[in-house]
Amino acid sequence: xxxxxxxxxxxxxxxxxxxxxxxxxxxxxxxxxxxxxxxxxxxxxxxxxxxxxxxxxxxxxxxxxxxxxxxxxxxxxxxxxxxxxxxxxxxxxxxxxx
Numbered sequence: 001x002x003x004x005x006x007x008x009x010x011x012x013x014x015x016x017x018x019x020x021x022x023x024x025x026x027x028x029x030x031x032x033x034x035x036x037x038x039x040x041x042x043x044x045x046x047x048x049x050x051x052x053x054x055x056x057x058x059x060x061x062x063x064x065x066x067x068x069x070x071x072x073x074x075x076x077x078x079x080x081x082x083x084x085x086x087x088x089x090x091x092x093x094x095x096x097x098x
Contacts, residue, residue: 001032001035001036001039002028002032003027003028003029003031003032003035004028005024005025005028007028007031008024008027008028008031009024011031012027074087
């Protein structure tokens with residue numbers, strides 16, 4: 001499929017890409033190859049192929065059971081803190097005061 005320089009410029013504009021004029025011919029060729037390949041894929045009969053979300057049907061998430069456990073005490077959580085104030089972590093201020 002032939003793609004002209006104006007089409008590449010338009011796609012670049014829509015994609016917010018800045019292309020130099022020297023790059024346009026290369027992208028014309030590459031986009032043409034991609035669209036030719038896609039048109040070949042469109043020729044394949046897929047009416048009996050079930051839609052999938054992943055190519056591997058055996059793939060599944062492995063999660064552990066969510067079992068409540070005792071958490072750290074305040075002292076344990078703060079023991080390695082570089083800076084603390086009372087029972088809290090002390091961090092640099094990131095929001096300006098008004």
